[in-house]
Amino acid sequence: MIGADANGRFRPRDRNWQPKALTPTYKSSRLRSPTQPLIAFPSSPSEETGPIFGHDRIGPLDHDLIRNFARPGESPIGPRLIVHGQVRDQSGHPVSGALIEVWQANSGGRYRHRNESYLAPLDPNFGGCGRTVTDDKGRYEFATIQPGPYPWPNGPNDWRPAHIHFSLFGHSFAQRLITQMYFEGDPHIALCPIVGAIEDPAAVAALVAPLDMSRTLPMDSRAYRFDIVLRGRFQTPFENRGDGL
Amino acid sequence: MTGRQEDVLRESPSQTAGPYLHIGCTPSLEGIRSDGGDLGREMWTGAAPRDPIEIHGVIYDGVGDPLRDAMVEFWQADAAGAFAAPVAGGDEPSCNGWARRVTDPKTGLWQLTTVKPGRVSWGDGQLQAPHISVWIVARGINVGLNTRLYFEDEPGPNALDPVLSSLRPLRRDETLLARSTGTARYHFDIRLQGPDETVFFDI
Numbered sequence: 001m002i003g004a005d006a007n008g009r010f011r012p013r014d015r016n017w018q019p020k021a022l023t024p025t026y027k028s029s030r031l032r033s034p035t036q037p038l039i040a041f042p043s044s045p046s047e048e049t050g051p052i053f054g055h056d057r058i059g060p061l062d063h064d065l066i067r068n069f070a071r072p073g074e075s076p077i078g079p080r081l082i083v084h085g086q087v088r089d090q091s092g093h094p095v096s097g098a099l100i101e102v103w104q105a106n107s108g109g110r111y112r113h114r115n116e117s118y119l120a121p122l123d124p125n126f127g128g129c130g131r132t133v134t135d136d137k138g139r140y141e142f143a144t145i146q147p148g149p150y151p152w153p154n155g156p157n158d159w160r161p162a163h164i165h166f167s168l169f170g171h172s173f174a175q176r177l178i179t180q181m182y183f184e185g186d187p188h189i190a191l192c193p194i195v196g197a198i199e200d201p202a203a204v205a206a207l208v209a210p211l212d213m214s215r216t217l218p219m220d221s222r223a224y225r226f227d228i229v230l231r232g233r234f235q236t237p238f239e240n241r242g243d244g245l
Numbered sequence: 246m247t248g249r250q251e252d253v254l255r256e257s258p259s260q261t262a263g264p265y266l267h268i269g270c271t272p273s274l275e276g277i278r279s280d281g282g283d284l285g286r287e288m289w290t291g292a293a294p295r296d297p298i299e300i301h302g303v304i305y306d307g308v309g310d311p312l313r314d315a316m317v318e319f320w321q322a323d324a325a326g327a328f329a330a331p332v333a334g335g336d337e338p339s340c341n342g343w344a345r346r347v348t349d350p351k352t353g354l355w356q357l358t359t360v361k362p363g364r365v366s367w368g369d370g371q372l373q374a375p376h377i378s379v380w381i382v383a384r385g386i387n388v389g390l391n392t393r394l395y396f397e398d399e400p401g402p403n404a405l406d407p408v409l410s411s412l413r414p415l416r417r418d419e420t421l422l423a424r425s426t427g428t429a430r431y432h433f434d435i436r437l438q439g440p441d442e443t444v445f446f447d448i
Contacts, residue, residue, distance in 0.1 A: 010448070011253070012447060013256065013388075013447060014255065014256065015447070017255055017256070017258065018256070018258055018259055018387075018388050019258065019259060019260070019387035019388060020387065021386070021387060021388065023387060026261075026385070026387070027385075028261075028384050028385030029261075029385045029386070029387060030307070030385075031306040031307035031308055031310075031385070031437070031438065032306050032307070032312070032383065032384075032385035032386050032437050033385070033386075033387075033437065033438070034390065034437055034438065034442060034443075034445050035438050035442060036417075036442050036444070036445075038445050038446060038447035039411070039412065039444055039445070039446050039447065040446070040447040040448070041407070041408055041411070041446065041448065042368075043448055044365070044366070044367055044368055044373065045322075045328060045365050045366055045368075046320070046321075046322075046365060046373070046376065046378050046393075047378065047448045049320075049328040049329075050320065050343070051320070051329055051341045051342060051343035052329065052341075053284070057284065059282065069277065088254065089254075090253045090254045090255070090256060091252075091253065091254070092252070092254055099284070101269045101270055101284075102269055103265060103266070103268035103269030103270075111265045111268060112268060112275055112276075112277060113264075113265045113267065113268055113275055114275065114350075115264060115265070115314070115350075116265065127268075127272070127277040128268050128277070129268050129269050129272040129275075129277045129278070130269075131269075131284075165260075165262065165263060165265075165266070165269055167262070167266075167269060167270060173320040173343075173378050173380070174391075174448055176318070176380050176389060177256075177257060177259060177389070178259060178260065178261075178262045178266075178382050178389060179257055179258060179259050179260045180260040194260060194261060194263075195260075197260070197261075197387045198258050198260075202255075203255070203258045204258070206255065206257055206258060207257065207258060207260070228257045229254045229255060229256050229257045230256065230257070231256050232253065232254070232256075
């Protein structure tokens, strides 16, 4: 039997919950989706280990997109927001020390990127990039402005719902995840081919952040809560996949 | 069986990294940070490694065009087969084993300077052949793709490697071999589709 350590092997990804590789209404997936089935094997040290991201790698304004690109005394245009949440694994344990990197469009729906050509203007006070490391309870918080929806070349008239890209690095390379956070009540969510790559409505709902009045800063910023679940391990060696390759 | 399955939370669904991942992951390339603070620039911190190797590669789509907007991440053991140990107090390990590269916007090429990793355990006394874990995200990729880079010039360890051995009957093991192109130089192409489609893993 494959040796089972106390922490257990990683649970396999639920490929019916996750989007499929080929989702033809999202055109870019057609030529970039593997056609052969994925090959499974039990996680080994190569998958179960990962780099450590100390808080010392993170600058004091890295989590504050309102201030980290703005000229002195100025701030970006757009509704001020706090985006916060907790990162847990599938067993419900908080994931401390997780690296979270975010990127987003400005309030007009324009990204600060060399390949971006949308006619909405850049905001001289908004870079759209942030990062942080979760605390000992797995919690994180960003200050930002509400990104705008924007059109993109896919179908003849596709628009992305307002969203924030999230990149997550937990404790193991096997936990690596990139996803997007959407905003409660946005009618574009149901129309978007990228969101539509996810088949299960409950899975889509897991990416829709609700307004969180309890964390709103009166006369300053509204708050949205976005909790994230990274892959977890089997709890006991007994549960491990022991059948190998 | 234990009923515990019902207590397990669902992993957050993945979404594509999209075409603008550089803003968040390599912001200095977009002029957003000028302090060179991008994470994962170097596989090693501190003194330069002894016996460095250089690896190049291109990721091709289903019609053979290079992906010019992808990000590749690498995770590996050091030359002795040890992974970077957790360090208390947020101190930085001198060898972090992790790096990320974005593909060149014109050619699609990525380039990594590292050391050849040592052999790591498979968990039952077996050793794996030297390899680097690879993770690929890009526009059009809904869930990040996991694969492995092995080395063509390690035939002995490769022959015994449990992952490569499982692929040999399928005649797909060679898609994971980086080709030797000179002294301490390797080339590793990844093909997302086609007859030589790279093996991707559900790990």
